[in-house]
Amino acid sequence: xxxxxxxxxxxxxxxxxxxxxxxxxxxxxxxxxxxxxxxxxxxxxxxxxxxxxxxxxxxxxxxxxxxxxxxxxxxxxxxxxxxxxxxxxxxxxxxxxxxxxxxxxxxxxxxxxxxxxxxxxxxxxxxxxxxxxxxxxxxxxxxxxxxxxxxxxxxxxxxxxxxxxxxxxxxxxxxxxxxxxxxxxxxxxxxxxxxxxxxxxxxxxxxxxxxxxxxxxxxxxxxxxxxxxxxxxxxxxxxxxxxxxxxxxxxxxxxxxxxxxxxxxxxxxxxxxxxxxxxxxxxxxxxxxxxxxxxxxxxxxxxxxxxxxxxxxxxxxxxxxxxxxxxxxxxxxxxxxxxxxxxxxxxxxxxxxxxxxxxxxxxxxxxxxxxxxxxxxxxxxxxxxxxxxxxxxxxxxxxxxxxxxxxxxxxxxxxxxxxxxxxxxxxxxxxxxxxxxxxxxxxxxxxxxxxxxxxxxxxxxxxxxxxxxxxxxxxxxxxxxxxxxxxxxxxxx
Ligand SMILES: [Zn+2]
Numbered sequence: 289x290x291x292x293x294x295x296x297x298x299x300x301x302x303x304x305x306x307x308x309x310x311x312x313x314x315x316x317x318x319x320x321x322x323x324x325x326x327x328x329x330x331x332x333x334x335x336x337x338x339x340x341x342x343x344x345x346x347x348x349x350x351x352x353x354x355x356x357x358x359x360x361x362x363x364x365x366x367x368x369x370x371x372x373x374x375x376x377x378x379x380x381x382x383x384x385x386x387x388x389x390x391x392x393x394x395x396x397x398x399x400x401x402x403x404x405x406x407x408x409x410x411x412x413x414x415x416x417x418x419x420x421x422x423x424x425x426x427x428x429x430x431x432x433x434x435x436x437x438x439x440x441x442x443x444x445x446x447x448x449x450x451x452x453x454x455x456x457x458x459x460x461x462x463x464x465x466x467x468x469x470x471x472x473x474x475x476x477x478x479x480x481x482x483x484x485x486x487x488x489x490x491x492x493x494x495x496x497x498x499x500x501x502x503x504x505x506x507x508x509x510x511x512x513x514x515x516x517x518x519x520x521x522x523x524x525x526x527x528x529x530x531x532x533x534x535x536x537x538x539x540x541x542x543x544x545x546x547x548x549x550x551x552x553x554x555x556x557x558x559x560x561x562x563x564x565x566x567x568x569x570x571x572x573x574x575x576x577x578x579x580x581x582x583x584x585x586x587x588x589x590x591x592x593x594x595x596x597x598x599x600x601x602x603x604x605x606x607x608x609x610x611x612x613x614x615x616x617x618x619x620x621x622x623x624x625x626x627x628x629x630x631x632x633x634x635x636x637x638x639x640x641x642x643x644x645x646x647x648x649x650x651x652x653x654x655x656x657x658x659x660x661x662x663x664x665x666x667x668x669x670x671x672x673x674x675x676x677x678x679x680x681x682x683x684x685x686x687x688x689x690x691x692x693x694x695x696x697x698x699x700x701x702x703x704x705x706x707x708x709x710x711x712x713x714x715x716x717x718x719x720x721x722x723x724x725x726x727x728x729x730x731x732x733x734x735x736x737x738x739x740x741x742x743x744x745x746x747x748x749x750x751x752x753x754x755x756x757x758x759x760x761x762x763x764x765x766x767x768x769x770x771x772x773x774x775x776x777x778x779x780x781x
Contacts, residue, residue: 340508342458342519346420348379349627351459351523353450353485355437355477356386356428357409358585363463363529364416365563365574366609368581371417372569376627379420379457380413381450382406383441383481388428391587402428404587412584416577420457424449432469432683432779434479434658441480447491450484452501454492455518460630462489466528466612467665468674469658470553471684471772473531475779479658482528486614486669493522493637522635526614527558527626528674547750549770553677558613559623564606575605612677615670640670648700651707651728653757653765655681656694656735682770689742690720691781695767697726697757698733705759709736712754716743748774 350370354360360367360380370376385402396404406423413421426441438446454462466473467482491497502520505513532553563574570577579602582593596602613622617638620629643664654660659681666674685691697707707726711719718741728734738755751773756766 343456346379346456347377348420348457348459349376350378350461350463351454351457352378352380353383353462353464353481353488354380355383355465355475355481356389357382357405358386358412358582358588359465359478359481360409360413361578361582361585362531363609363611364578364581365605366561366611367418368416368567368570368574368577369561369565372577373567377420378416378418379422379453379459380409380418381422381424381453381481382409383424383446383484384426384428384477385423386428386588388430389588392589392591393586396587401587405585408585408587408590412581415581415584422453429477430779431476432474432781434467434469434476434483435661437476437480438483443484446480447484447487448498448501450488451492451498452516452518454488454523455501455521458521458634459523461525461527461626462523463527463529463611466530466674466677468530468662468677469681469683470530470532470550470678471682471770474683475531478531483665486526486665486671489523489526490638490640490669493520495520520637522617522637524618524630524635525616525620525626528612528614529610530612549680550678552679553612554610556623557673557677558611559625560611561609563609573602573606575602578602578605614674641668643668648698650701650762651705651757651759651765652696652698652700653707653767654696655767655769656696659694660696680768680770682772684772684774685742685781687742687746687773687775688744689781691740691742693738693740693753693755693769695736695738695755695757696733697728697736699728699730701761702730704729705761707734708758709738710756710758711738711740712756713740714743714751714753716746717741717753742771742773746773746775748772 352360352367359382367378371378385399386405387399387402389401389405391397391401394404410421413419424446426446429437429440431437462485464485465478465482467479467486469479495502500514501516501518503515503517505515505517507513508517530553532550563578566573567577576597579593579596582605583590583597585593592604596604611626616629617635618629618631644667663675666672695709699705705728707728709721709724709726711721713719720739720741726734726736740753749772751771752768753771754766754768756764758764
C-alpha cells in the first residue's frame with residue numbers, strides 16, 4: 289500500500305518538476321525575446337551626439353594674468369622663448385586697458401587711451417605668437433593699496449571673469465604679479481591682479497565656485513543657454529614676478545646695491561631665464577625680441593625699445609627673467625624649470641587651508657591693511673613661503689611726502705584698555721598724528737592712522753620707521769617698516 293502511495297507521490301512530484309522546468313523555459317524565452325526587442329529598439333532609436341571636448345583652440349600651457357597693457361614686457365624675453373622656440377601655448381589676461389596711464393606720443397587720454405593700449409598689447413603679443421588675449425576692462429587706478437583696486441574692480445565679478453578664463457584656457461602654469469607690496473612693486477593694480485590670479489588658481493577646480501560656469505547647458509545648439517558647460521580645472525604651478533627686479537626700476541639698478549634684507553627675495557626663490565640667449569627660430573637674442581615687444585607700447589615706454597633697436601644695444605633688456613615660485617600641486621623644485629614635473633593629464637582639485645582664525649589673549653598690535661591683509665592671504669592660500677620673502681613690511685615714498693601709516697590694536701581681554709602709541713622715526717621725519725592714546729573696548733580692534741611727514745630732501749636711501757604700543761597690563765609691543773625714500777617716481781598713497 290505504502291509503495292502504491294509513494295508511486296503516486298513520485299509521479300505528482302515529477303509532474304510538478306516538469307511544470308517548473310516548463311515555466312523556467314517560458315521565462316527564459318520571454319526574457320530572450322525582450323532582449324531582442326530592446327536591441328531592435330536600440331538600433332532604431334535616435335543616437336545622442338558624441339560628447340564634445342573643450343575647445344582646443346584656447347587651451348594654454350601658460351596663462352599670464354597682469355594689470356596693464358605693457359606689464360608683459362617685464363618677462364617678455366622669457367615669453368618669447370616659451371612661445372616662439374618651445375612652442376608653448378600662452379594666453380594673457382589684462383585686468384585693465386591702462387586708461388589711467390600717461391600718453392607719451394599723443395593727446396588721447398582716459399578711456400580713449402585705454403582703447404589704444406588694447407591694440408598695442410594685441411600687436412605686441414601677436415609679435416611673440418600669442419593671440420589668445422583678453423581684457424577685463426577694469427579701471428587703471430594708480431595707488432599703493434591693493435584693496436582699493438579690488439574694490440574699484442568689483443572683486444567678485446573680476447574673480448568670476450578670471451575663473452571663467454582659467455576654465456576656458458585650462459593652463460598648467462599661471463604667471464602673475466607678486467602679491468606682496470615691496471618697494472618698487474607696490475602698484476595696487478599689479479597687486480590686485482596677483483591676488484585675483486592666486487584666488488582663481490585655487491577656485492577654478494572647485495565645482496561650487498561660480499557653479500553656473502560648470503553647469504551643463506540644456507541645449508548647446510539652441511538659444512537661451514544661461515549656464516556655461518565649462519569643466520572645473522586645476523592649474524598645477526603658480527609663479528610670480530616683481531618690478532623690484534626691473535632694469536628700469538629707480539629702486540634697484542645694480543644687484544650689488546641690494547640691501548641685505550632684500551636678498552631673500554632673489555636668492556633661490558625660483559627659476560631664472562637668460563634673455564641674452566639667441567632664439568633658434570628668430571636668430572636674434574630674446575633681449576632683442578623683448579625690445580621689439582616694448583616698442584609696440586608707444587604710448588608708454590615704447591621709446592626704450594625703439595632706442596635699443598636703433599642703436600642695436602639691448603643691454604637694458606638683458607637682465608635675466610627671475611620668477612618667484614609660489615606653489616605647485618604637481619611637485620618640482622623651487623628653482624626648477626616652470627614645466628618640471630607638470631603632468632600632461634588633468635590633476636584633481638587641490639584644497640587650500642582657507643582662513644583660520646588665530647587665538648589671542650591680551651592686546652595685539654600690528655601694521656594694518658594692506659599688510660595685515662597679506663599676512664592672512666598668504667596663509668589662507670598655502671603661500672607661507674611668501675611671508676619669508678620680505679619679513680619686514682616695506683613701502684616707498686618721496687622726500688617731503690605726508691604719509692598715512694595704518695596700524696591696528698585689538699583688545700582680546702575682558703576689560704577696557706588704553707593703548708598709547710609712540711613713533712620711532714629717523715632724523716628729519718615729523719610725527720603729525722595728533723592723537724596718541726586710544727581707548728579700546730573688550731573685543732574691539734582700533735584702526736589707527738598714524739600720519740608722518742618724510743624729510744624734505746635727500747639722496748635716495750632705505751630707512752626704518754617703528755611704532756610701539758604700551759598698555760598698562762603687558763610689555764610694550766612694536767612694529768617696524770622699511771621705507772625707500774626717493775626723489776622721483778613713486779605712486780600716490
Ligand atoms: Zn603696470
